[in-house]
Amino acid sequence: MPGLLDAMKLRGLTIKNRIMMSPMCQYSVEGRDGKPEEWHYIHYVSRAVGGTGLIMMEMTDVHPDGRITDLDLGLWSDEQIPAFQRIIQACQGYGAKVGIQLAHAGRKAESDSLSPVAPSAIPFSDRFRVPHELDVTEIKALVKDFAKAAERAVKAGADTVEIHGAHGYLIHQFISRVTNHRTDEYREPNRFASEVIRMVRAHIPEEMPLIMRLSAIEYVEGGYDLEETIDRARLFREMGVDMFDLSSGGEAPGGPAPVRVASAGYQVPFAEAVRMAVDIPVIAVGHLDDPHVADMVVQNESADMVAIGRGMLRNPYWANEAVRTLGHDSILPQQYDRAF
16 A cells, blocks of 8 residues: 555646645735745745645635735736746755645635625624625636636646635635525535636646645534535536545634544544545545654555645654654755764
């Protein structure tokens, strides 16, 4: 069976190991123009030096008002492409593949300078503003925004793109019964996501894999369950999604019980269930910082890749430490050989 350190092929993309840097917002665009800055360059390139197979750049918004804060990344303009390109090329120079997570925050836009929108005029909580309810024309325009952002990601040299359909952001807001109270055709929970998938797939190269992040279950009364996610994954696979990144929650304040979140691999069963039922590669997330646990997830065929978040924030060379822990030689550049 393949392990954590084995290569993986997805469409025309070969990734040198099964370790993905999870997309984690840095809220560090001081210019407030969506362009990654020097912080982002150091942040991502150091993880490439550290041996990460796939670096998924943080939530990158397809529209200015789609940001959580005005310190977020964006790809709504061609002017933003060069800054992404600089980072991607540098990471690729150290053997990493790079993806960009495309998203829209919807009603979870927090900054007063941004205008939140949503499928229905329901605020996230009493601390958030009531969002503008999108009309059909505005929805169609946002679908095109996702496609244009995907085109820009390709021009920037990205190896893959991930559509963010989880954590209570706009696509998830259309999917969820909790947040979608529409009476028109977009009442159908999968319609908006389906249109985004089709448009993005049509605007990226045939050999480029398309990844999608989904919340497998919702931690709220009346929310959808894992069986619905499995059915949804089957539909999205037929539309061109090549791999699912399975997380959970985010549609309402609160979440899983703290004891559950503290458990290593508590979300792995979601990934495994989708993998088995849909016969598609999946990424497991959630407290997989122990290399032995991460390796076991892959070897047991519970998932095809693991996404490391907090562990990689603490240690940019987490992949190298995992390699060493599992009994292999250092994979850092030769300049660091004497450390071992």
